[in-house]
Amino acid sequence: MKPRLPPRRTRRDDPRHTRARLVLATAREIEGRGYEGTDSNRIARAAGYSPGTFYRHFNDKREALLAAHHEWVDAEWEALDALVAGAGPPTERAAAIVDFLVGHHRRWRRLRASLRALVATDAEARRRHREMRRRQLARMNAGPAAPRARRAAAALLLLEVERIADALADGELVALGVEPRLARRHLVDKVVPYLG
Numbered sequence: 313m314k315p316r317l318p319p320r321r322t323r324r325d326d327p328r329h330t331r332a333r334l335v336l337a338t339a340r341e342i343e344g345r346g347y348e349g350t351d352s353n354r355i356a357r358a359a360g361y362s363p364g365t366f367y368r369h370f371n372d373k374r375e376a377l378l379a380a381h382h383e384w385v386d387a388e389w390e391a392l393d394a395l396v397a398g399a400g401p402p403t404e405r406a407a408a409i410v411d412f413l414v415g416h417h418r419r420w421r422r423l424r425a426s427l428r429a430l431v432a433t434d435a436e437a438r439r440r441h442r443e444m445r446r447r448q449l450a451r452m453n454a455g456p457a458a459p460r461a462r463r464a465a466a467a468l469l470l471l472e473v474e475r476i477a478d479a480l481a482d483g484e485l486v487a488l489g490v491e492p493r494l495a496r497r498h499l500v501d502k503v504v505p506y507l508g
Contacts, residue, residue: 331369331379333359338373339380339423347377347426374430378440381427385444388416389451396507406503410496413473417481424478445470452506469506473499 337359341350352373356366370376395409417424430437445467449455454466476499479485485495 327369330359330361330365334361334366334369334376335379335383338376339384339420342377342380342426343420343422346422347373347430352376374434374437377423377426377430378437380423381441382444384420384423385448388413389448391416393451402504402507403500405507406500407496409503410473410477410499413477413499414480414496417474417477421478421481425482428478466506469502472502 334355338355341355341358344350345354350373352366352370353363355373355376356363359366366376370379391412392409395405395412398405398408427437427441431441432438446455448470449463449466452466452470454463456463458466476485476495480492480495485492
């Protein structure tokens with residue numbers, strides 16, 4: 313997800329343009345203030361709209377956060393697809409993938425933390441998050457039609473890489489005395505076989 317808002321709105325704004333501005337404003341507000349530190353009025357104003365406009369596109373802040381996360385994941389996987397398909401030996405591509413993931417998680421650290429907290433406490437957020445997971449696995453060629461062992465391996469890789477990327481982004485591993493380069497090496501080693 314690019315951290316810039318689309319151009320300022322016009323009188324005849326396309327609803328997709330309005331929604332895109334609101335989604336990005338949601339991501340930026342939550343990244344800056346956290347989920348509990350912002351509200352729909354603040355998000356609407358940050359996007360250049362009135363609060364009423366927010367409610368024409370979203371029922372509540374939770375729905376806007378889930379839409380922002382959806383965009384975040386789409387941007388992440390678009391970049392990952394390009395890195396996976398890139399030239400070079402698997403080790404170099406795996407290192408580029410890991411560096412991108414950790415950087416992406418670091419740039420959007422509070423958005424990710426807000427999502428994790430919401431998923432832990434909200435059944436609808438959890439349902440939608442799991443739906444997103446199934447899409448991610450399908451993108452890894454480990455959808456429902458894939459053999460069970462492949463689905464399991466892909467799910468474990470997805471969760472391990474994501475969790476460690478979050479721990480690196482949050483400084484959790486450093487606080488535990490784990491050097492970031494060792495965690496990076498571990499992730500690269502996990503990703504290489506998937507590319508091979």
